[in-house]
Amino acid sequence: MSRLIVISNRVSAPTTAQPAAQGGLAVALTAALREAEGIWFGWSGETGETGDLKFETFDGVTSATIDLPEQDVDEYYDGYANRTLWPLFHYRLELTEFEREFQGGYERVNRVFGEVIAPHIEPDDLIWIHDYHMIPLGWVLRQHGLTNRIGFFLHIPWPPTRLLTALPEHRRLVDALFAYDVVGFQTEEWLETFHDYVTHEMGGSLGPDGAITVGARTIRAIACPIGIDAQEFIANASSKEAAATHRRMIESSIGRSLIVGVDRLDYSKGLEERFNGYQRYLETRPDAHANVYMLQIAPPSRDAVQSYRDIRAHLDALSGRINGAFADIDWVPLRYVNQGFPRNVLAGVYRAARVGLVTPLRDGMNLVAKEYVAAQNPDDPGVLILSRFAGAAAQLDSALIVNPYSADDIADSIAKALAMPREERIARWRPMHENIVSEDVIWWRKRFTTALMQQ
Template sequence: MGRLVVISNRTANLGKNTQIGGLAVGIVDALKAQGGLWAGWDGSVVDAEEAAKTKIQTHGNVTSLTTPLTSEEHEKYYLGFANKVLWPAFHYRLDLMDYRMEFVDCYSATNAKFAEMISPHLRDDDVIWVHDYHLIPMAAELRKRGHKNRIGFFLHIPFPSADIFSAVPRHEWLRYCLLQFDLIGFQTINDVHNFHRYLKEHSDAAIISPELVRVNDRTIHIGHFPIGIDVKQFAKVSARTDDTIELERMRRTVLKRFQVISADRLDYSKGLPHRMKAFRKFLEICPEYQGHADYLQIASPSREDVTAYSDIKAELEQLAGAVNGRFADFNWAPVQYINRNIPREKLAPLFRASLVGLVTPLRDGMNLVAKEYIAAQDNKDPGILILSKFAGAAEELSEALIVNPYDISEVAHALKTAVTMPLEERQLRHRKLLKRVIDHDAQWWQREYLHALQHGDQHSANERVA
């Protein structure tokens, strides 16, 4: 068995003992087990001369291969085509799409730059795993350079409906690039269905089965692989004593208060203003909880130089002020809004101390916050997860209170259901949710995906025999 080569927009710090996030946890374990290479952008923006340099670091049997971006590449490849075209389109926000020809040109050229950096380091028996929307052209670029390795792609964000994807400029080229991979992995069954529908309506690809597509004598595998978290590690962190949080929890117990928590990146796809409006509606329809319900909204900064993000930041600040201005008393303010990054060591016990986890994105590939909230709970007295039906996690986590995030009244009533739910029902729901999160953790995700990628030829033969 050859090495594993991982290509992603950003790489993890392989020198750290503990990784954060489903992607890093799953991949680092696989790289260490199999030996390999992780390649991508190092996160820095430099001048053209410096950006041509490659940095190579070795950690045991794993090598890190990184390069900087120029300011033009950062502006047009990363902020431009990736995050002003693909990100809004894949999250069903065509109205926010800002397409310019120079964006797609730079997107293509930067993928070629990454491929040129990686190509000399590849071996014929390497298995290559490419990640996310930034690098859709990567297989095509590597094929141009003569590499016949098995190459897989995993999309961490949603794949949109056929009509939405067909509205993306250069979608035919993106389709061609995707079909240069041997395995295309999605988060959900719905994503797979959307991709099938698009191929049927906009290509001559032959759909052999739900898992197989044939194009020009090539067989491409398609599957859904819901990403998970490191459950044991997150549960361990959540159970650690934090004096500040413990003091606040005791204060709320004495005052008969409870906390609703929401923690996400500051992004228009997350529906953060909708959540705050739903909490305001909850206080209106349940006045008995005024003075007793605390809403903690953590919105970590994200792409602050993109106009759509600064707009939503201003809206949230205005909403938080309006809700507090209307409902606050001398010793109680209903909304606590935090616009900065909170360390996991602090976030995990905050999840554990919260009666309700409000995770209601307008559209999300998976949303690992939902799984982290479940993993953080005390089995004896667990909180309740309210989850958007448009989050990929909703396909797995059916025992959560599933809501339409656009329906403010529905989410408000779900809050009422959550805070009045009997302990026995909370425990039953949590047991089922936790089992599913454990069964489909980060390690399961990488094992399932890599098995499908490495054994694709065998599956193809079985399909032909059948």
């Protein structure tokens, strides 16, 4: 059996310091790595002079990490990855920073990864590289003489051609993808935008079964939506911790319906638009004030990037204005929390919420939507309100699908969700739940690796 080699910016395999795999992606990949006696390579998250790989084997899974110099972190991670590619791929051209040193740092770090990893690759290994941080890495490994099957999966959207061409040397970036054997996208929409670029900018041609040819090179590109570890999350929702959190939420609600949002603090998540939509609901339905409240959990991220500091300050002010305008002596309409919580605690929060509000402006998939559905009581489920611009909307089309830019659309959907009879809530929840269970993260992993193994 071939080993599976996973390479990503950060490593989520279990270690002595962090014994449990974090999140569904880590669970799926660590299970595959354990079966295949593979290795998960990535950045340690620490700064320091790049040296030898640090290997650790824990619970049957081997990880290998390197430190990066501070300049590389500034240019590769904070710079090109998070100030150039991330905003551009999320359709935010006005936030995209085009700096030559960012691109130089990005390519330099990918070369470093190739140099330190290539000697540890065996001829029969399957190599699976993840996300926008590592787009050129397959090409780098080919330069080191590797002829292995190499796959790449993009977890975020692929932008329209007219946006991508704003990137200096955009052709160079896309050319690198043709070093892979299989390239995966979250949805058919992102796959189609990739097709558009390849055919119009590169003169490529599309063949059967996902084949794409440019010049002498043919790759396979597929849509492969990632799921959650559904059974594990369903079990989480029934755990003691989740039950205690559920009771706590019900008691603190004092009979009011809970609307919940859970998002990393990021401008792509549409938090400002969500707050505006909730404010519109409060403005237009004053009789509902005593019966509802909203909890937004938004742990901060990427504090080194100015746009993230800006969005945090703006949301602090906006949440304060909403509470100042509508709160009463015994009611606060919006609870805004800037910290993360364990997944079993979140499962209890989701189960207590009458409405799950998931309204990103653009998202590759969005697993919070799937977690919310998985956590619900089958006999009395809540209602998912989901942005049409989340990748998950293609699978969870029984949700109330909204335009996140429209405050009125969000407000109307909140009102509809809170008034929805139990029979309709169950009818909408059931097909979403079935999809989440059948196309879970293990299904996703097997679908991609099966495609990668096919010659």
